[in-house]
Amino acid sequence: xxxxxxxxxxxxxxxxxxxxxxxxxxxxxxxxxxxxxxxxxxxxxxxxxxxxxxxxxxxxxxxxxxxxxxxxxxxxxxxxxxxxxxxxxxxxxxxxxxxxxxxxxxxxxxxxxxxxxxxxxxxxxxxxxxxxxxxxxxxxxxxxxxxxxxxxxxxxxxxxxxxxxxxxxxxxxxxxxxxxxxxxxxxxxxxxxxxxxxxxxxxxxxxxxxxxxxxxxxxxxxx
Numbered sequence: 001x002x003x004x005x006x007x008x009x010x011x012x013x014x015x016x017x018x019x020x021x022x023x024x025x026x027x028x029x030x031x032x033x034x035x036x037x038x039x040x041x042x043x044x045x046x047x048x049x050x051x052x053x054x055x056x057x058x059x060x061x062x063x064x065x066x067x068x069x070x071x072x073x074x075x076x077x078x079x080x081x082x083x084x085x086x087x088x089x090x091x092x093x094x095x096x097x098x099x100x101x102x103x104x105x106x107x108x109x110x111x112x113x114x115x116x117x118x119x120x121x122x123x124x125x126x127x128x129x130x131x132x133x134x135x136x137x138x139x140x141x142x143x144x145x146x147x148x149x150x151x152x153x154x155x156x157x158x159x160x161x162x163x164x165x166x167x168x169x170x171x172x173x174x175x176x177x178x179x180x181x182x183x184x185x186x187x188x189x190x191x192x193x194x195x196x197x198x199x200x201x202x203x204x205x206x207x208x209x210x211x212x213x214x215x216x217x218x219x220x221x222x223x
Contacts, residue, residue: 001026004033009043009193010186011036017052021060022103027077034084044196045189046088048111049095049182055121056104075222078103079137083215085110086141086208089201091192095185096163097178102126106138108172109145112192115185118163118175129158135222137215144211146171 002020005012013033020026037046050056064074085092085107094108096116100123108114108123116123125142127134134142134155143151150169153159163175176184205212214220 002029002033004036007186008190009045010189011040011044011046012182012186013037013046013048015048015050015056017050019054019057020050020104021057021063022078022081023060023063024074024077026060027081030081031084034088037090038088042196043193045091045093045193047093047095047182047185047189048107049185050097052098053121054098054104055094055096055100056107057099058102058104071222072218075135075220076218079135079215079217079220082106082110082137082141083212086215087201087204087212089198089204090196091189091200093185093189095182096121096123096172097181100124102130103138106141109141113188114172115174115176115181115188116163116166116172117178117181119178122160122162123166123171124158124160125154126158128156132223135220137211137217137220140211140214144208 002016003014013030037044059078064071092111093113093115094111096108096114098121100108100121102125105123105125142155146154147170150171161169161171163172166172167175
């Protein structure tokens, strides 16, 4: 399960050492960690990372298959997490040390900055291959954070991007050696920690107003 630590002004949310799929308990744990970050005072920023082969492998499709009657609430909780991170009133940095797929890739896009391991791991939106259409909220999020060509290629081709390819496509800001990844994320977050506050939150809310409205639409279906 996710764990939260702090290094000076930077909170580090480790998403876990498994596939870090969006199980309802996992979502609740991430939300609780963000609560703690958001209620803190003074300069602060957030880094999300993980400890194993995966940053996040996306939706918990096994849980969802067994709880079909809860699908609308589940989708709303996923969208809510994306919206919350996208509009968080502090700088957020995703350190992608491993595979970042599907909803995990979308979660990474809700951050202000993304750094990725250069030599291993893929960033991928596989929905075209697994026959699950993006919700309107997911589409809006992806298209708001990537340039049109990269968004189109990533969404319809289900291409797997390595770190260097992801950086070239503008999906991530930088591809780094594994040993430097988390340190670089911490340094980047620390450099922007003083920006935390209501003004930054207002800027993000206005920048992504239409995306946030779409993500918060509880009638947006999955599939």
